[in-house]
Amino acid sequence: MPHRKMRRLLTAFVLGTALVVPQAGQAAAAACTWQKTVWDLPEGAAVGQVAGYDGGRYAVGVTGRSPVSGGGIVSPRGTLWDGGKVVLRVAGEVPHLRDVNAAGLVVGDTVVDDRFVAVTVGHDGRTTALPANPAWTGYSAWEVNNAGDVVGWASVGTRTILVVWPGNAPGTYRELPTPSFSANFLTDVDEQGRIIVQTSPGGGYVVSPSGQWNVLAAPGAGASGTPWDIRDGRVVGGISGNGYAAAEWDAQGRLARTTGGGAVEGRSIGGSGTVAGYAFAGSVQRVVLWRDGVVVDTPIPSQFALAGFSDDERTIVGVELRRPAHYRCS
Numbered sequence: 001m002p003h004r005k006m007r008r009l010l011t012a013f014v015l016g017t018a019l020v021v022p023q024a025g026q027a028a029a030a031a032c033t034w035q036k037t038v039w040d041l042p043e044g045a046a047v048g049q050v051a052g053y054d055g056g057r058y059a060v061g062v063t064g065r066s067p068v069s070g071g072g073i074v075s076p077r078g079t080l081w082d083g084g085k086v087v088l089r090v091a092g093e094v095p096h097l098r099d100v101n102a103a104g105l106v107v108g109d110t111v112v113d114d115r116f117v118a119v120t121v122g123h124d125g126r127t128t129a130l131p132a133n134p135a136w137t138g139y140s141a142w143e144v145n146n147a148g149d150v151v152g153w154a155s156v157g158t159r160t161i162l163v164v165w166p167g168n169a170p171g172t173y174r175e176l177p178t179p180s181f182s183a184n185f186l187t188d189v190d191e192q193g194r195i196i197v198q199t200s201p202g203g204g205y206v207v208s209p210s211g212q213w214n215v216l217a218a219p220g221a222g223a224s225g226t227p228w229d230i231r232d233g234r235v236v237g238g239i240s241g242n243g244y245a246a247a248e249w250d251a252q253g254r255l256a257r258t259t260g261g262g263a264v265e266g267r268s269i270g271g272s273g274t275v276a277g278y279a280f281a282g283s284v285q286r287v288v289l290w291r292d293g294v295v296v297d298t299p300i301p302s303q304f305a306l307a308g309f310s311d312d313e314r315t316i317v318g319v320e321l322r323r324p325a326h327y328r329c330s
Contacts, residue, residue: 032329053308238265
């Protein structure tokens with residue numbers, strides 16, 4: 001599921017490049033008129049952010065009030081949208097809504113007895129704890145794919161463990177061998193169960209369903225690759241170190257392509273392989289669409305925090321002027 005991207009809240013505005021090759025019955029992106037729709041906010045909320053997007057209907061994030069000064073959100077509350085309409089806003093600061101799939105399955109975490117607990121969240125706000133190892137001192141769910149596989153972190157003291165709750169075996173979990181990191185961020189899981197992980201201060205991995213960690217290759221000493229999205233084993237993201245470039249990798253972490261010319265990073269892969277990301281047009285950063293490193297469209301004229309690209313490649317979801325919104329090709 002290539003669309004659910006706020007593992008860290010989407011406040012950065014950076015860019016890549018894009019192309020859409022028309023499929024049968026599909027208009028080329030360059031022929032589109034991209035029309036903006038601002039999403040609903042709950043009563044009393046003025047701003048919001050998008051955390052996860054299923055590629056079609058559902059999205060989750062947070063909504064709240066604007067601070068007196070600076071960024072951030074005052075009294076953030078987890079929010080679920082269906083077609084841009086609010087269908088759930090949780091009453092308190094928890095549960096946190098991290099991701100959602102095409103069936104509307106919401107995952108995240110809550111706090112029980114002063115520890116984080118991974119949960120699924122019903123559209124009525126009720127939570128159901130995911131099964132856990134009693135040795136875990138806390139655990140959270142961050143990603144879910146359309147197969148119902150849920151991915152998250154568990155902790156045992158200072159040690160972090162990557163965990164999968166498989167959709168085809170409810171009530172079970174698998175702990176994957178996990179190297180030590182100073183910081184790590186889950187950013188996506190594809191339909192085959194491959195997971196991408198960002199590390200800090202830069203770099204990333206593709207983790208196979210069996211638990212093999214493949215580091216993302218980057219050209220040159222001091223360079224690192226940061227993944228943002230995976231679909232069918234294809235990873236998109238960016239390379240930093242000696243400048244910036246959008247990049248693509250295979251399921252083993254081998255570098256397949258870099259795109260320069262102002263491209264900064266790919267963020268999301270559509271259903272036909274088009275990449276949505278960020279690139280510079282002069283000194284201005286813009287959302288762009290590309291395939292095979294060739295730009296086909298720059299659909300959004302203003303700064304836009306990109307959260308996802310739809311399966312049908314006709315909707316771009318994100319945040320503009322601190323309001324969740326989408327642009328739709330018509």
